[in-house]
Amino acid sequence: MKTAQLKSISLLAVAALCICASALAAEHDYYRNLRYPKQLVAGVGRDQVQQAGGPNAVGYQRRTVQWWPRQGQDIVDIPEGAPLRTWTRNKGQQDPEAQAGVTRHWTASDPETFKAHLIAFRGFGTSSAETPTIPAAVLRLEDGRQRAVVHHSPLSHMISTEDRDFIHKVWEEVYPTLYAKISKEERSVSATFPLExxxxxxxxxxxxxxxxxxxxxxxxxxxxxxxxxxxxxxxxxxxxxxxxxxxxxxxxxxxxxxxxxxxxxxxxxxxxxxxxxxxxxxxxxxxxxxxxxxxxxxxxxxxxxxxxxxxxxxxxxxxxxxxxxxxxxxxxxxxxxxxxxxxxxxxxxxxxxxxxxxxxxxxxxxxxxxxxGYQSPLMFFVLGDNPNWGYGIQVVIGGLAGEAETTPYHTIAMVGQKKGLWENGVRGFGDFFGEYAARMVTCDFVEQDMIRSKYGMPETSHVCPVYGHKNRYRISNAEAPRWTGYNIIRLKRDADATKIAVDFEGIYDPSQHSDWRACIVAVDAKGRARYSPLWNKGQMGFALKPTDKHLWLTVSASPSAFPVQDSSSPRAHWMSMYLSGIHAPRHPWEVTLSGCTPGTPHRKQGDIINFDELYGRCDYGNTSVNLPLKHEVPIPLTDADGPLAQQKLAEMLPRIKASADALQAEVDAGKLNRGYWWGKKTRTHEHLLHRVKFLQENAKGHRHPNGGGFVSDTCKVAATAYVGPNAMVLDGATIKDNACIKEHAVVMGSQAVVSGNAKIGGRAWVVGNVKVSGNARILEAAAVTTSQRAQASPNRLYEGSVEIDGSAVIKGELYLLSCYTTDQRLTGGLVMDYYADVKNKESGVFQNGRFYRAHDRYDRAPGFAGGTDAGALYANWQFNHPKSVLLEDSYVNNVGILYGRPTFSEDADGPHKYVVFNGRDQYAEAPPSVADFGELTLDILVKRSKGKGGRLFDFGTGDEECFYLSIDGSGKPTLTARHQGKTYTLTASTATSWWLWISTAIPASTWARVRLEMNGATASIHIDGKQVANGKFTFRPRDVFIGDRPEGNFIACARNKSEFFHGQIDHFRIYRKVHNDFDAVGPPPLALTQMQEWSEQDQQQHDDWQKRRKAKEAELRAGKYGEMQKEIQQLGRDKSIDADERSARMDKLRSAAAVVRENALKSAGLSGPNPYLGKQAADLVHFQRSLKYHTTADWDYRTKAERAGELPAKTKKWLQSVRGY
Incomplete structure (x- = not known):
């Protein structure tokens, strides 16, 4: 009886509130922020910008933007007539399923109720269904922030049913008013027969x-x-x-x-x-x-x-x-x-x-x-949070786009400049994008509670220490942001710090109009953010508060010019593919930190709001056994937050069970079918339970004596192996021999084994049945897994295994999905880079080729079987394109830095394109790990200046841990290696130094090709193909790259910035192998560079090769190979033979035919893909050359019909009413 009375009182209260809502609805416009405003909205805060050199400053000059908190967006007043209500969070009180899983929106610590004013609607509702639908309701919280709530099946029941009914009642009152504002134009009936x-x-x-x-x-x-x-x-x-x-x-x-x-x-x-x-x-x-x-x-x-x-x-x-x-x-x-x-x-x-x-x-x-392509429209909704754009900006902005505007960012920049929001639309958009990047840390926008509970936060990045500079760090070129890209870096405050400072320096390339917006983000224990001003250069100080729980640095690529192309170009549709592909301009940067250091780039429990929940439940990548591959790393029990984290994990378990039981009860009651959403929710419960158990079990561990990294108690790590202070070995993994797990790498899984001299670095993940050995490397942001739950067939689990050895390198930002075979081996000189995401389904041993995704395709890179033998090439700096600051690799993404602005030139009547070093202050720094292998061949084409010496290179981690090739004034080269505090001579059996001296000099003022080979037992030097020195040299290059020591790999100077090389370098190549016959290796594969390489001569060579290949194929078809193909066809038609026997004979014949064909092609020098640049490269070259860069929004904003003078009257009227210009 008591329950019934309470229910009756509750219903009466709701009814009373609905009556009140009905009265208030007529007084307040809940859709006032919907329509795009062509003028600026009064009362909305504006960015305060300080730009050195003025709004249209030339070059890279300091810019600061005070943007937060913005009145009207971050802080809003209470509108007159907006109802105040006590709202109830759906935390599973009446709906147990909402206690955990994909339907969970709130944390366990959130109060059950809260007070807020209902101030706006985003979207609309309906009334006909058994359960009415509602729009997103925007609430003004007591602290002035605005946040939206929804009640949408099957995932987003954020509030009580009483709250939903209240919102629906208000919406029903106000929606006719919105309807009254639209056109009532009758459109012609489409049916060809009468309707009733x-x-x-x-x-x-x-x-x-x-x-x-x-x-x-x-x-x-x-x-x-x-x-x-x-x-x-x-x-x-x-x-x-x-x-x-x-x-x-x-x-x-x-x-x-x-x-x-x-x-x-x-x-x-x-x-x-x-x-x-x-x-x-x-x-x-x-x-x-x-x-x-x-x-x-x-x-x-x-x-x-x-x-x-x-x-x-x-x-x-x-x-x-x-x-x-x-x-x-x-x-x-x-x-x-x-x-x-x-x-x-x-x-x-x-x-x-x-x-x-x-x-x-x-x-x-x-x-x-x-x-x-798909799944990326969030920026429009964040833009719409600012009333100067309106909630409906994603509805309108496409209609304002001009034919020359190849991205929405062009249109936003143009509109923002035209309406007076930004004095310079290009830089103004850069400011907005920097703001967007900072907000993404906590999803600090109107729909925060809706979206953060589904995704958590974006993937964070890893920075490397810069050799020779205290507290200075650089983003790798793999993760350097592209246009409309950004990095999030965790900052770990010093124990006694009351403030921090970040000295930001972009690696400025004038040809790419490089610019950035950095921001410091502090987040308290309730997930609320505060921000520094945006800035792009120099130091920014930031005072800390006792309530700051997390610190982050965001850096957006906000270049100071937009690319615009001729819309009539046949390649006009290439812009998105170009800007998302391997040729896209990247914008690397460095920072010097005070009061803090970089923290782990991996998500940890507690990063999103608090320790109560685990977030990021939407499937946005590969899943390992249907679990996100890169979920949280554990917090060791011995860490300060370790006990609290474990307490909260234990409290999650009964909530997960209650949610799963509630879902099953719906199935048992016949209210829910075992269909798509049941499967999604069930797998989410399984995934969540796995994550909790994983974090519980792997928090128990110890610090490895050799390196200090965390090793869970379920793992086996040899005393000789290195696990760096920030690396983790988890979930039963095994590390053997001299293997090295460094930086922030993670190795996990009971079948994961790393042995030999293999190294896992950067923020790489190795997960599953993966065996890594030899001198193999998995680096940067790469991830290797052997399990995948296919999204298209969610109940199908693919599990495989892979061995990675030799000198194979998996790096960049890719996923290697070795989930489809159990006999796959990657070895030799194979390399994967950029974001290949190879999904190889072929068995076998693969030892050649580079793998990446081409610029003009959205799908995955090809399988390993198509790899071309490049002689284990790893880096090819060939200086064909003038660069201001980037040492550009033409093979994969081993891009470094040029210092002192060395000049680029080419012979007027010869084949050489080269970089010129002045011998005083110009040099290059190669990225980490380029020489970290068991054996090396370095191939350098140089023209030294007469009477000048210097070091051609100096690779290693310190003065006593390095190897280098120096040249004296007469051109005599000396190879030196230093390791473990000693220097050994080549000839003495008990000597004190390692060095190799030769009497033959490198000639001056003429091109000479210098080749250096080291295999761990001997070393040799060759000049113009002739061996001039060879001897015992028991040193391996990998020996000097020790643990987590910062690497300094310098070209054209010594590591202490002395012995500068004076002369020219045509190319500098690194191979991971010493060849018995180097001349047989052949030229490097086609260049992969930001600016595509191609010439008419390349095209002619491509066409000639293609013609010869076509003729050879015709010759093969007319000979033995053709006869074998006919025999295969005849066998296929012969039904008199048993099917299995016929298939076996056909397979044997196909293999034999393939050998005949391949041998014939090889003998003619026509095997593999065309080695010369052809039409595809030409198309990209012409596309890149067609781009014009605008430093302000002054391009043609007209639509195609406007430009042609064919604008329909109704469209012209609409543009006049909306555009405002």
Whole structure:
């Protein structure tokens, strides 16, 4: 009786509040921030910018931007008439499933209730369904912040049902007001036969009563020849089961009542969606086209979805798919591939509770935002948090795009400059993007609580110490941000620090218009952020508070010029692929830190808000046994936070069980099918349970004596192996021999073994049945795994194994998915770099080739079988392109730094392109690990100046741990190696130094090719192909690269900045092998450089080679190889032979034929891919040369129709009403 009374009182209270809400709704405009404002909005804070040299400053000059907290965005006033309410967080009180898993939004420490004013709506609701839907409700919290809540099935029930009903009541009161603001233009009926009013159920379009306005006429319908046709005011829906399959939810002959309810929900959603997007200012379908304004055409199919020009096919008229496909019909100017992102933007616009479309914004954030195609529209919604853009900016911005604007960022820069928000649109957009990067640390935007609980935070980056500089660190070129990319770096405060300082220095390249925005982010124990000003150069101080729990540094690439291309170019669609590919300009940087040091780049429990929960549950990458590969690393029990972390993990376990039990209870009660969402939720529970157990079990461990790294008690690590102070060995992994786990690398899994002289470094992950040995290297941000749960087939688990040995290198920012075979070995000189994400399904031994993803394709790199033997080449600095600051590798991504601005030149009448070092202050620094192998060949083409000596290179980790080649004034070279405090001579058996001296000099003022070889037993020097020295040299290059010591790998000087080389270098190449016949190695493969290499001579050589290959193939077909192919075909047709025998004979014959073909091609020098640059390279060269860089938003912003003078009158009217310029 008591419960019933309380329930009655509660319902009365809700009813009273709803009456109050009804009265208030008429007084307050909940959609005031929806429509894009063409002028600046009064009362909204503006950035305070200080720019050395003025708003259009030339070059790289200091810029600071005071941007936070912004009035009207970060802090908002209470609008008059906005209702104050006590809201109830759904933490599982009445809905146990919300205690954990993918439906969890709050932390265990969050109070059950909170007070806030309801101030705005983002999205819209519907009323017809059994459970009404609501828009995202924007609440003004007591501290002035605004945050949104949703109640959306099946993942986002953030609040109580009473709160949901309150929001829905207010929305129903106000939505007709929004509807009153849009056009009521009648579009022509599309059906070719009479339709009648559908009266099966009353429909409430736009929250109006069923008998009012369009509700009195629509929907119309008819059924003819098995087709069912419906029309509303703006939509035309047709079903044709014979052509498109039977939509079983739309047509239910055995459940007419359910069928009609389903249809009514769709009709209401469609028209409410139309109202919302038009009220936001959208250029509705056909407004950019001449001719009649027809209704949007939906083909209701049996499944799937697809889009055409202003029509789409959608399985069962699914509304989430409709919103997605509808946005594909937006006019987007020259944006090209951004229509994928805009489809996702439409999906979130139409269903704010749909949160699975932001994965591309959290994975690889240093890359160009659109590099993933889909799943990356979050930036538009963050932009819309600022009232100067409005909640509907993602709805409008495409219609404002000009034909010359190949990305949304061009359009945003143009609009921001034209409307006066930014004095310089290019730099203003750079400021916004720096702000966006800083906000992403905590998802500090209106939809924070919705999105942060699904993704956590973006992937963080790793920085390396700079040799010879205390507390100075550099981002690797693998993770250097591209345009609209950014890094997040964890900062670990010193124990006694009350303030920190970051001295930022971008590695400025004028040809790339390099610029950055850095920001310091402090986060308290409740996940609330505060920020430093944005800046791009010099020092920024930041006072610390006792409440600061985490410190982060964000760095965005915000170049000072935008690339613009001729929209008539046949390669106009290349911009997105170019900016997301390996040729995209990168913007590396360095920092000097005071009061702090870089922390781990791996996520830890407690990073997101507090220790109560584990976050990042949406699947945004490969999953290891359906678990995110890069989940949290454990907090050792001995750390300060270790006991608290374990306490919170233990408290999670009963919540996970309660949530899983509640889900199973729904299945048992017949309320939920074991379908897609059940599978997703179930796997999330399994994943969450695994993460908790993993963190519990691996927190127990010890520090390894050799290096001090953390080793969990389940692992085996040899005393001779090195585990660095920040590295981790987890979950039963084995480390043997002299293996080295350094920097922030993680090795985990009971079948993971690292042995020999293998090294795992950077922030690499090695997970699963992976055996790494020999001199193999896994570096930078690479990840290797042998388990994958396929996303397309979520119940299918792929498990494989891989051996990586020899001198194979896996580096860059890629995933190596060795999940499909159990007999795969990567060895020899194979190298993977950039972001190849090789998904190899072939068995065998693979020892050659470099693997990466090409610039003009979004799919994965090819399998290993296509590798070309490059003689174990690893670095090829050939100086063909003038560079201001970058030592550019032409083989993979071993990009270093040039100091002193050495000049580039080329022979007027010869083949040489080269860099010129002045012998005083110019030199190069190669990146870490380029020479860290058991044996090396260095091939250097030089022209030294007469009478000048110096060091050609000096590689190592210190004065007593290095090897170098020096030249005296007469040109005589000396090879020296120092290791463990001793220097050995070559000839003395008990000598005190290692060095190799020769009498033959390198000639002056002429080109000479110097080759140095070291194999651990002997060393030799060759000049112009002649061996001039050879002897015992029991030193291996890897010996001097010890543990976590900073590497200094210098070219053209000694490591103490002396003995500068004076002369020219045409190329400097490093091979991971000493060859018996180096001359047989051949020229290096085609260059991979930021500016594509190609010439007419290259094209001619390419065409000649192709012609010879074609002739040889014809010759083969006419000879033995052709006869073998015919025999294979005959066998295939011969049904008299047993199928298994026939297949075996055909396979044997194919193998034999392949050998015949390959031997013939090899003998003719025509094996493998064409070694010369052809049309593909030419296309990229012409594309790159066509780009014009604008330092302010002064490009042509007109649409294609405007430029042609063919702008329809209705479009012109719309542009005038929205654009404002």
């Amino acid at each position: 009013h559908w009266k099966a159920l009353p429909v409430r379009f736009n929250a109006l009563p069923p008998w009012k306005d369009a509700n009195a006429k629509y929907p119309l319908w008819a059924e003819k020849d098995g087709n069912v046709i419906f029309e509303t005011r703006n939509f035309y829906l047709v079903t044709d089961p014979k052509r498109y399959g039977n939509p079983t939810a739309w047509i239910r002959p055995n459940d007419i009542a359910g069928q009609n309810l389903f249809r009514r929900d769709i009709f209401e959603y469609l028209e409410n969606f139309w109202t919302y997007v038009e009220a936001a200012g959208h250029s509705m379908p056909y407004w950019h086209h001449p001719g009649p304004n027809k209704k949007y055409h939906i083909i209701v199919t049996s499944g799937g979805s697809g889009v055409g020009t202003y029509h789409c096919g959608i399985g069962n008229a699914n509304t989430a798919a409709l919103a997605h496909e509808f946005f594909h019909s937006q006019p987007l100017g020259g944006w090209g591939d951004f229509h994928y992102i805009m489809g996702n933007a439409g999906q979130h616009t139409g269903h704010p509770g749909e949160l699975q479309m932001f994965s591309g914004n959290f994975r690889y954030p240093w890359r160009y935002v659109n590099r993933k």
